[in-house]
Amino acid sequence: MAVPLVIAQISDLHIKPPGELAYRKINTALALTRLIANLKTLTPRPAVVVATGDLVDSASEAAYAHLDRLLAPLDLPLAAIPGNHDDRDRVRRLFRGQRYAQRSGAVNQHLALDALDLFLLDSSVPGQPYGHLDGTTLLWLDASLAACADRPALVFLHHPPFVTGITHMDRQNLRNAHDLAAVVAGRPRVRLVAAGHVHRAVATVFAGVAATICPAPNHAVDLDLLDAHAPAFRAEPPAFHLHVWFAGDGFGQLVTHQLPIGRFGRPRPFFDAQGRPL
Numbered sequence: 001m002a003v004p005l006v007i008a009q010i011s012d013l014h015i016k017p018p019g020e021l022a023y024r025k026i027n028t029a030l031a032l033t034r035l036i037a038n039l040k041t042l043t044p045r046p047a048v049v050v051a052t053g054d055l056v057d058s059a060s061e062a063a064y065a066h067l068d069r070l071l072a073p074l075d076l077p078l079a080a081i082p083g084n085h086d087d088r089d090r091v092r093r094l095f096r097g098q099r100y101a102q103r104s105g106a107v108n109q110h111l112a113l114d115a116l117d118l119f120l121l122d123s124s125v126p127g128q129p130y131g132h133l134d135g136t137t138l139l140w141l142d143a144s145l146a147a148c149a150d151r152p153a154l155v156f157l158h159h160p161p162f163v164t165g166i167t168h169m170d171r172q173n174l175r176n177a178h179d180l181a182a183v184v185a186g187r188p189r190v191r192l193v194a195a196g197h198v199h200r201a202v203a204t205v206f207a208g209v210a211a212t213i214c215p216a217p218n219h220a221v222d223l224d225l226l227d228a229h230a231p232a233f234r235a236e237p238p239a240f241h242l243h244v245w246f247a248g249d250g251f252g253q254l255v256t257h258q259l260p261i262g263r264f265g266r267p268r269p270f271f272d273a274q275g276r277p278l
């Protein structure tokens with residue numbers, strides 16, 4: 001069987017300076033360490049790990065230095081984009097080995113894997129919680145997608161370009177989602193729009209394209225669909241996404257798996273050596 005191409009997506013790490021807890025309760029450093037331990041056990045190994053923003057909780061040098069140390073054990077290629085909690089220039093400096101599409105401003109990136117294009121878009125707006133894609137980013141994405149018609153492409157950004165039903169998060173999603181829709185709609189090579197920001201697993205269709213939100217390795221945003229209480233988080237099972245692409249006719253097949261973070265023992269067979277159910 002052909003080995004599929006695997007892309008791990010992690011999101012909303014919210015790393016604090018050493019010794020500090022997020023919201024005085026969540027040890028986000030420990031959560032990232034556990035996530036990295038899980039990433040290192042994956043087979044096949046991911047071709048790349050994409051971190052979709054909110055890498056730190058508040059964008060201090062101390063927080064980014066802590067993030068850098070926590071990421072050291074990760075023995076996989078990593079590409080990161082900023083979220084609303086990040087400072088795009090500090091992200092650019094921390095991952096300075098990356099080939100960014102522009103020298104300044106939005107931290108956009110194109111990763112050309114074997115048979116797959118990844119476009120990482122910087123939707124952060126300095127000083128604001130909501131997202132926006134600037135004109136340079138949209139023009140670059142449009143030209144990049146137009147440059148080729150037959151390679152499947154995945155688009156990553158921090159802010160979801162759709163609502164989730166959680167009002168306080170929807171107020172700070174991608175404000176110009178219609179501009180992104182205009183670029184990806186009618187381009188069949190775009191197979192997925194993958195976001196973060198909401199700390200929950202979500203799946204929908206955006207501009208005719210499958211779209212997901214990656215859960216977080218730490219706290220979840222509470223699923224309050226009635227806007228019944230003040231914005232709140234909850235200690236739900238931490239998780240991340242694996243986007244798995246199988247070569248095939250047309251654009252092949254992309255599936256997204258959600259993996260819980262933790263230790264769950266070794267795989268145990270369903271059947272004995274004679275094929276009888278155990």
Ligand SMILES: [Fe+2]
Pocket residue numbers: 054083084085158196197198
């Ligand atoms: Fe965010």
